[in-house]
Amino acid sequence: MFDDYLTWKPFFDIAPMLLDDCRAVSDLHGQRFARQWGDGEIASLLMQPGVFGFCAFxxxxxxxxxxxxxxxxxxxxxxxxILTIGVAEKVGRSGLGWRLMQAALREATVRGVETMFLEVEENNVAAVGLYRRLGFEQVARRPAYYAAADGTRSAALVMRRDLR
Structure with missing residues (x-):
């Protein structure tokens, strides 16, 4: 029984993002990005036509x-x-980012989308690798696009995947 406790792993369900989730999403966003999006910003986006999101609980x-x-x-x-995506550090590299991206890609396909775009910090090796495994290809590079807390700047890669 004790051995089971030591090997316990969290399990997650992927569900559509609701307005009630905006505070938790904002908190996690602040843990993963230099500029936190407030819960009001996220709620405002989520209420716009054409915006959809998913949460992993x-x-x-x-x-x-x-x-x-x-x-x-x-x-x-x-x-x-993809406007933003984030996975809690303690469950990073667990496949959760893959599952969230798959949910977004499926929903986009259902909505008749032909092409999906995203921007990613060029130095975010794990994310760039994930997007490449998902079939995204780099189509542009924006120098000095992202600003870190210490004032340094890094490039953004613009990536694209055809869905049809």
Whole structure:
């Protein structure tokens, strides 16, 4: 029994993002990005036509449903973009980012989207690798696009995947 406790792993369900999730999404966003998006910003986006998102909630927690990750996207005129995606550090490299991206790609396909875009910091090796494994290809590079807390700047890679 004790050995089972030592090998316990969290399990997550992927669910559509709701307005009630915006505070938790904002908190996690602030842990993962230099500039936190407030819950009002996220709610405002989520209420716009064409915007959709997903949350990964832990299902085997004892007293709550902790947020393990999120993805927020927007579609218009046959194209979609990942606005932001984040996975909690403690569950990084667990496949949660893959699952959130798959949910966003499926929803975009259902909505008739032909092409999905995203921007990623060029130095974020794990994310760039994930997006490449998902079939995204670099189509542009924006120098000095992202600003870190210490004032340094890094490039953004613009990536694209055809869905049809």
């Amino acid at each position: 832990q299902t085997n927690a004892f007293f709550s449903r902790p947020l393990g990750g999120f993805a927020l996207s927007r579609e218009a005129a046959g194209e979609a973009e």
